[in-house]
Amino acid sequence: MDTFVQQLINGLTIGSIYALIALGYTMVYGILRLINFAHGDIYMVGAYAGFILATSLGFAAEPSAFGFVVTLVGAMAIAAAMGMAIERFAYRPVRKFSKMTTLITAIGMSLLIEYLFVFIFSGTPRSFPQLLPNDNITLFGNATISTSQILIFVVSVLLMVLLQWIIYKTKIGKAMRAVSFNITSAKLMGINTNFVIAFTFALGSALAAAGGVLTAQYNPKIEPLMGIITGLKAFVAAVLGGIGNIPGAVLGGLLIGAAETLVVGYGNYVGIPSTYRDAVAFAILILVLLIRPAGLLGSNVQEKV
Amino acid sequence: MTRTFLAISLVASVFLTFACVDKSGTATVGPAGDTIKVGVYGDLTGQTSSFGQSTKNGIELAVEEINAAGGVNGKKIQLIIEDDQGRPEQAKTVVSKLINQDKVQAVLGEVASTNSLAAAPVAQEAKIPMITPSSTNPKVTEVGDYISRVCFIDPFQGSVMAKFAANTLKAKTAAILGDVNSDYSKGLTQFFEEEFTKLGGRVLAKEAYTQTDPDFKGQLTKIRNLKPDVIYVPGYYGQVGIISKQARELDMNMPLLGGDGWDSPELWKLGGESLENNYISNHYSAQNPAPEIQSFVKAYKAKFNVEPDSLAALAYDAAKVLADAIKRAGGAADSAKLKDAINSTKNFPGVTGTITLDANRNAVKPAVVLALDSAAGAFTFKETIYPEGMAPPTTSSNTMSNTMNSNSNMNSMAGSNTNAESTANTNTTR
Numbered sequence: 001m002d003t004f005v006q007q008l009i010n011g012l013t014i015g016s017i018y019a020l021i022a023l024g025y026t027m028v029y030g031i032l033r034l035i036n037f038a039h040g041d042i043y044m045v046g047a048y049a050g051f052i053l054a055t056s057l058g059f060a061a062e063p064s065a066f067g068f069v070v071t072l073v074g075a076m077a078i079a080a081a082m083g084m085a086i087e088r089f090a091y092r093p094v095r096k097f098s099k100m101t102t103l104i105t106a107i108g109m110s111l112l113i114e115y116l117f118v119f120i121f122s123g124t125p126r127s128f129p130q131l132l133p134n135d136n137i138t139l140f141g142n143a144t145i146s147t148s149q150i151l152i153f154v155v156s157v158l159l160m161v162l163l164q165w166i167i168y169k170t171k172i173g174k175a176m177r178a179v180s181f182n183i184t185s186a187k188l189m190g191i192n193t194n195f196v197i198a199f200t201f202a203l204g205s206a207l208a209a210a211g212g213v214l215t216a217q218y219n220p221k222i223e224p225l226m227g228i229i230t231g232l233k234a235f236v237a238a239v240l241g242g243i244g245n246i247p248g249a250v251l252g253g254l255l256i257g258a259a260e261t262l263v264v265g266y267g268n269y270v271g272i273p274s275t276y277r278d279a280v281a282f283a284i285l286i287l288v289l290l291i292r293p294a295g296l297l298g299s300n301v302q303e304k305v
Numbered sequence: 306m307t308r309t310f311l312a313i314s315l316v317a318s319v320f321l322t323f324a325c326v327d328k329s330g331t332a333t334v335g336p337a338g339d340t341i342k343v344g345v346y347g348d349l350t351g352q353t354s355s356f357g358q359s360t361k362n363g364i365e366l367a368v369e370e371i372n373a374a375g376g377v378n379g380k381k382i383q384l385i386i387e388d389d390q391g392r393p394e395q396a397k398t399v400v401s402k403l404i405n406q407d408k409v410q411a412v413l414g415e416v417a418s419t420n421s422l423a424a425a426p427v428a429q430e431a432k433i434p435m436i437t438p439s440s441t442n443p444k445v446t447e448v449g450d451y452i453s454r455v456c457f458i459d460p461f462q463g464s465v466m467a468k469f470a471a472n473t474l475k476a477k478t479a480a481i482l483g484d485v486n487s488d489y490s491k492g493l494t495q496f497f498e499e500e501f502t503k504l505g506g507r508v509l510a511k512e513a514y515t516q517t518d519p520d521f522k523g524q525l526t527k528i529r530n531l532k533p534d535v536i537y538v539p540g541y542y543g544q545v546g547i548i549s550k551q552a553r554e555l556d557m558n559m560p561l562l563g564g565d566g567w568d569s570p571e572l573w574k575l576g577g578e579s580l581e582n583n584y585i586s587n588h589y590s591a592q593n594p595a596p597e598i599q600s601f602v603k604a605y606k607a608k609f610n611v612e613p614d615s616l617a618a619l620a621y622d623a624a625k626v627l628a629d630a631i632k633r634a635g636g637a638a639d640s641a642k643l644k645d646a647i648n649s650t651k652n653f654p655g656v657t658g659t660i661t662l663d664a665n666r667n668a669v670k671p672a673v674v675l676a677l678d679s680a681a682g683a684f685t686f687k688e689t690i691y692p693e694g695m696a697p698p699t700t701s702s703n704t705m706s707n708t709m710n711s712n713s714n715m716n717s718m719a720g721s722n723t724n725a726e727s728t729a730n731t732n733t734t735r
Contacts, residue, residue, distance in 0.1 A: 003526060003527075003529075003530055006522075006526045006555070007523060007526055010520065010522040010523055010526060011523070013520070013522075014519045014520055017519070118350055122349075122350045122354060123350035123351045123352065123354055123390065123391075124350070124354045124355065124358075124571070125352060125543045125571065125575075127546070127571060127574035127575045130577070134554070136554055136555075136556060138556070142529065142530075142556075144554070144555055144556055146554040148554075215519070218520065219519065219520050219547050219551075220547065220550075220574075220575060221543055221544075221546070221547055221575055223352065223543075229517045229519075230519060260523075261522070261523040263523075264523030264524055264527070265523050265526060265527055273513070274512060274513060274514075274523070274524060274527075275485040275513045275514065275515055277518070277523075278515070278517075
């Protein structure tokens, strides 16, 4: 029993990270019907931004809550700025053309960011400094949770609540929902759609950066290509939950994280080797798309032709 | 208009980035002219780039010394260095380039067995001798008679750790956590298990991970239930540091055992305090007071400002063995003659021990077991284990004396963390 709980904790930890990243995918899709393939790399940019902030401001030497908060918020701000810049200079100019053009631009952007970082920082894995003291807490029996895991849960939940508040209780949130509902009508009602889109990118990028910094507290190895697989799984999570649907992204992230870890823990009882954890995420995706094409929480909207 | 401009500049910047990466990966050292061209390939920018950097440094130091002493038979050695980003398919490509385009007369590399295995058939086909400094999987030299190595092989390295676990640590049970995509890891897993079982131990579980796994707690939690005395983790430094950290987070305090893949200055930054009570098998110890080792350590530190790890030492030896063979073959023009000269290397005094290649072109050498001292951020010497049939020399200066005080030279090692930082800096500016 305690082993199962332990595996569940492990799985939900990485699941929370997937959820944070998946939110960015789903929000951008909801508004632009665009899969922003560069989003996984923004997660990496966030981790590097945090790394540079923490080492240059001297938070690496002494773990403190202040240092952690400054690093987290700083990294989120840098990533938000980068997300907006990408939208402004890469996506907005091609938005008028077919969706395929924007999609290909997104793939190009992803590669550009990855190899720009390889060029600047080299591919050497860097070790992210510990910003908060790390401890273990025994829950019961053998089940333990580390403070870095608690941190991931608490910060992710706070950020998700904050996001929910922005979307449903603020004016800009209302504008986002309007743009997502129908971009042309929103424009006719006097909503500055360009601003709303830029804001959405900033919001999604900030969440991904938070994911990057939090992951780095748990698994301190960062490298320029770390966003590929993680980003892909977060994308799967977004589709699984129903792309464009915000609670769906969170649910999808947690499900993928838990499924992956349970495959490692118990897969060999049903003949799945533990190294098939990545394959499982994609197998789930295929199954869900076959049975519920709109995703678990996605509403089945008729595509207007 | 602006749109077209933006699109063009975006495309241009993509190409520019790739062009720059490519340029930084290729470095030509030494003057052109009447030289012997030697190709070097390694992971300079990928997941295991600390291996590639150390190897490149070791080879450069050796070649600098050889050329300063007048070269080989009056000819200077010219190095052509290629980056394979730690990817097997890339390793194959760059070795083809070195042989077909640059017309190198010998190839040195790689560290990771998987990459050496990908590139070795190219060298064998072209009949260009290839010496791998540090690939320990037996299959590498089985590719053909043009492929040789200056390090011991995994059956020995795996058995060393099994012996250490069973005899010194008195372990009865073990679990193994290996890297599923690495030939190195698979080889060590197999040979550790064989020897450990032979010595009366029991392997309770064999778990695997991939280098891109987001965490390792799933596998570790599974192992925790079995309560093994030791866990053998034959992986590379980028993962094992995290594995150690996450094992301790799960209250698993048994020793983790590893191989030479752990040896990197980055390990200490990734694993920190959690590395205490772990042991690895390795090729040499920088603390060995033997004069030829200390003069190498000193020269290396003066040039690169970092303690040489065993990969640097092996690379240095590989380059020296190659130069020695070229001298004995009377030049590098005849590749068959050069291959025979390399394969008949006997009692070559290297930094990592006396190098004699056996019939399978593998070096027969003792291994050292090192303990991890997380406070100092350094490996401390534990014991030397000799291959069967090789008696410990009584007064050899090349192999470490068993009675050496493991705490000597500790102060000189304490700075390796800051040194590691400077390696990182060279990487960024390169």
